[in-house]
Amino acid sequence: MASLLLSHGVRRDAAAVFEHSGRYVVVSGERVRHLRPDQDSAEGYIRAVLHGKASHLGAVIKDELPLHEPCLNVTISDGADIFGLDLRKYNSFIYSGRLDECDTGFIGPELPLQALPAIVNILLDRMLVS
Numbered sequence: 403m404a405s406l407l408l409s410h411g412v413r414r415d416a417a418a419v420f421e422h423s424g425r426y427v428v429v430s431g432e433r434v435r436h437l438r439p440d441q442d443s444a445e446g447y448i449r450a451v452l453h454g455k456a457s458h459l460g461a462v463i464k465d466e467l468p469l470h471e472p473c474l475n476v477t478i479s480d481g482a483d484i485f486g487l488d489l490r491k492y493n494s495f496i497y498s499g500r501l502d503e504c505d506t507g508f509i510g511p512e513l514p515l516q517a518l519p520a521i522v523n524i525l526l527d528r529m530l531v532s
Contacts, residue, residue: 484509
């Protein structure tokens, strides 16, 4: 959910996708409602969506992964880091798991997994401003 949040609101031009039991919850920044930055609220939001309140909250549930290529697998590892990549060319970022049809970018192992969306958002924002 962090990938949708800005310091003053919601990133309207993005979507967050979560896999649950072979189905995908798609949360559109353009339509999301009642999203808060804390983890408990995010978990409650996903629970509510899974219990049938998806459309009311600005989410949909799909059977197939809605991937928009080109895409980038963002993982924690030593290797070619994402800081040298032009992230503007990617339409989708994958933070857990790996899809063969996507490029791969690495962030050093000293960072926690939950920091990946925030780091990508900061880098994208800097590229779009400059």
